[in-house]
Amino acid sequence: MSKTLIRNGHVVGQTTATCDVLIEDGRIVAVGPALAAGNAQIIEAAGMLVAPGFVDTHRHLWQTSIRGVAADWSLVDYIRNIRLGYATAYTPEDVYIATYVGALEAIDAGITSLGDFCHIIRSPEHAEAARQALIDSGLRARLYYGFYNIPDEKPVFADHAARLAHARDFRRAFGTSTDLISMGVALTEFNLQPIERTTAEVHLARDLDLDITMHMGTLSTPDGVSRLREAGLLGPRMLHVHCNASTDAELAQIAGSGGKVSITPETEMQMGMGFPITNRALKAELRPTFGIDIVSDCSGDMFAQMRLALQTARAIDNQVVLDTGKMPVSIGLTVANAYRFATLDGAAAMGFDGLVGAIAPGLRADIILMKIEGVHHLPKTPDPIATIVLQARPGDVDTVLVDGVVRKRAGKLVNVDFAAIGCRAQTSADHLAEAARDAAAHTGATATASVYAAGVAKMTGTN
Template identity: 50%
Template sequence: MPKEILIRNVYLADPDLPPQTRPRTTDILVRDGRIVAVEDGIQAPDAEVIEGDRAIAVAGMVDSHRHVWQTAIRGVAADWSLADYVREIRVGYATAYTPEHIYLANLAGALEALDTGVTALCDFSHLMNSPAHAEAAIQGLTDAGIRGVFCYGFYDVPARERAFASHDDRLRHAEEVAQSFRATAGPLLDFGVALTEFGLVGPEVTDRELDFARRHDALITLHVGTFGSPHGIADLDRRGRLGPDMLHVHANMCGDDELERLVASGGGLSITPETEMQMGMGWPVTNRLIEAGGLPSFGVDIASNIGGDMLTQMRLALQTARAIDNQKVLDQGIVPDRIGLTVRDALRFGTEGGARAMRMGGEIGTLRKGARADIALFATGGLNMMPMGDPVAMLLLESRPGDAVTVLVDGRVVKRDGRLVGVDLPGLREKLDRAFGEIADRVAESRDTAAGSSNAYARVVKRATGTD
């Protein structure tokens, strides 16, 4: 990796800059993996030069919630409710993965993120079917070269062959992974923990998982405010377990008081608008979190249903939040005369918001001097980008994920001239197609066994859907 990289002639999509109807280009200088200057006419004769050609430069987007392992089963959840998802994924497809399957899924999912300008993600990896599955999942992210947090999931997948006979066994294995993580994972990855859903286990089990995570200063991520844990934040607060090390996800069913408690705790919240609206979780809580004083972040969530770009999630979240605000005025019999949330807000949530939620605030999610050089360049030569207006508005509402032509992570170029560097896409496609077929073939066989060993989930689904 060269010591210096000079990115020339780019527009800045920076939420701190005012709208520009006639934007001007500038340069960015990267040295030793950090941004050292953002200004016009930078002179760096020894630097590698990347000609921006009037592309839009944006801080690498940050996905604060994704189940990356589901990349190997794209499209299966297209018409599912949340109850369908629980029945089919958690006690079906999840039981059929081999370590090779999760490796390919994590590799392809992380590469897809990079391909669309997402340079960091929080992988909620609740497919720890065996020690080999954990090793393969970490290796997939490492080999892709993405930044992020690998969150070890304690959820007990009801597979035919059980590598862990008890929760104690899982805790012992998680301890081994945490102890060896720094030596085995790439330097861009941190270790985290994904809690088992509260509806599946008692508070004593949750406490053991929390205590383990906090002994290792690990980011703790958890699903809250959905069926099984509609008031999980309140329950945690009542027991004195809320903390700034927590990255909550969804929270659609949580009351305003719970969102206030979350904000007061210093924890983060990931909103996944596309999944939440499809699967009947309730309206995304973007507006309510802001009113509670919080900074939203966004996530792609399930790769079994949703593409891996963050632009889609930012757009959906922004326009849904605007519609909710507008409806309050329309209900009064008048027409709204102003827009509250702006494209700059949405961009901040999809970059800085994710960085803070993942405890990386100030390091990533920004183009400020001193930040790590996680940068994406979006081409402006297409018809969708003519004429060129305000860079933030053009990026958020006019660009396409495929416009991402150059991507850097920690100052290393991972995508150049529209192509991922060093990636054999035809070979990867062949392996993934084969893996998808193998998983599908194993699902029916595995589901019969899983159905008898997933009573906890069955009870939660029946209770939530009124079929109990």
Template identity: 40%
Template sequence: MDQALGDFKKADMLIEDSIIVSIQEELDASDCEIVDATDMIVMPGFVDTHRHVWESLVRTIGADWSLPTYLQNIYYGGFGSKLRPADSYAANLLGALEALNAGVTTLLDWTMIYSPEHADGLIEGLQNAGIRAVFAYGASGETEYWDRSSKKIVSDDVYRVKRQHFSSNDQLLTMGLAIRGPEFSHWDATVREIRLARELDAICSMHVGFGSWGPDDRSIEKLYQAGLLGPDLNMVHANTMGYDEYKMLADSGASISITPEVEMMMGHGYPATGLFIENGGTPTLGVDVVTSTSGDMFTQMKFMLQAERARKNQNILASKSMPGELGLKAQQVLHFATLAGAKALGLDRKVGTLTPGKEADFIMVRMTDLNLFPASDPVGAIVQFANPSNVDSVFVAGRPVKRHGQLQHVDLNHVRKIANESKEYLFSAFADTANGVI
């Protein structure tokens, strides 16, 4: 995925500690551990720019949920508010391991924080999984925070979290801020939280421009006129904004996280992939809510690619013509799922491509599996045919976290035990409040 270096049909990659030192054919290196990648595609790990990792505890519950149903059950006093600190730890450990198993080496964890102990539990879960992540510290999920009249902002504990856990940017976990934005809080709260994120040197992520909130709010225009847009802002969804607002975002360098499967399913609106590209932007990809979909990026790449192709093709069909060459290419989508995502999270100097000098975050995909063999186009194989079962190995910062199809350095029986205990507790606590509609 490094355009300057190009792709190799066959090559060696030398890693020292956590850093890629060299990639070339027939490297002459002695006194090394040899990792045999014969008949495998070696590529950068996927970068998921928007995921609510803790929702792994209530996985599969939302297969038939619309967006309002999801919000009622998860936020606003729903499942999220019942989490104990120990549940937060179990949830993020499980959710991060799911991501790693599927070849996602980096993600942004968009959180709701109920106490300092909850924050510490979530962070510890990510740390123990061994994933690279932006921990986006968020406001409580209680209803009083999620209202356009709310001037509340995230807890002052965010300063402790920054000092205690994210004092350096040269570590696997870095700092982000998950703010409600102008469509879920008072404008003054949005401004204060964006400024707080910049004070903390943190990526600032917010949900904007989707569902019935999007068309009339002109949230991006308001941010643009206030001089607040910039490369450190990450907009989630952005399905139903004004067409000119996509250009405002693109010109500012701000990113959009598109979560195509969930957006089409839950009622956010049609994925904005093409609209952002047409205005000079580069979209990124996220899984979003694992209540309702699997936690892998192979699925999201397919949804993104085919949704945008369907949009373009339908316009052509409406003109009584037939599509010729397809517009969006598989190579572009693979870029969105790797380097573009890394750039959106401020991590492209570290990861996103296999480049000497960058950290060794990479995956190995078996091409001998029946769903991939014989493959003529490696990019097409990854984007259109592969799935998590094909991921043989995953390395993060040069450390193997999955080898020969098995996660390493983790007691999965213990993970299942604590996750199941937390799940049973959550369902019991949720039933006692009769808050939701499940």
């Protein structure tokens, strides 16, 4: 049996000033002061905050290789340049190194669980590359298998049915939905295909006992919830991402169906999807959760998303009062709310409730230690959760355990060959940049590109 004792830390949520966490075979077995160490590996946490790892409920890890290209892009730019451009050049090696580096970036920033919306599956080898990279990273991750048609001139999958058949085969490489690496299904956007195909994707997921996620309620599919409901497909184990254009009634329908939501504040506000639904979700009795979405646009840490979401939600609430000609007297949403959205509620959205998202006996040991040092922590904030949500940075994450395994220690990722992965990531980025330059010329005539183009024209009112 492997034993680890995290000693003398300030465990967030515990009232004692210092506290220990005892881990056996990846599971938290005790939390309290002065626990007996026995022959346990000791991790000294004096002066540090000990907290559950963050849960990123929506990210496309494959876009790590094109970091920052979307810095000034709208959603329309994004569709034209990434879906119709870069995506058509991805090799399995590009998928592997992007997924691997992106997963390490998540761990480095204290994210221990992540939903990887993988819609770059141009061939079975692309899917396997993503799976292997997630395994190699050590992250707790769900690979949501996307059926999206990349606009290839010579597609490997002959048609939608061939993609479904491959997903069924691929399922055999995974166990249950609570394993460290699990499989899910990412539905194709509803404006890109007839509802019969969406129905086939949902039925396949349910037949294979897989969780489902999808881009929902953006201008491309504003009535997506209603479409799912009318087709008899709305149900539990569905993670609806964005939902900016979904109505309050549709949000209530998601809640009523047992579904969950993921909010990606930074991309939603930049790319013209609308305000994040944090406030509206709470009114509909949905628990907000957060996703980073794409590092082709923004940074890969949860700190930025927590702050953006919290302050935007506060601004929306405050504006209601301001519109009456008065100043708000108090603030509704708290840092504790935002922290819970990024941890416990995120875990529940992925079906990981009772597994991770908190530090308590019986849960798996997905734990981060944060060093509260440096001039940006002088003098110390009295509330540790306020420190994490509003003051901390990814560089403050000193130690990360995923499933009890130490993946970062003393500020450095463990067992990572930085020179080798740096070289592979740069080679991939260079190749993709070159390929994307003339991708539009290659893909403009494909049927899939035409479907996308029609969607863009509809969204922008230029059709």
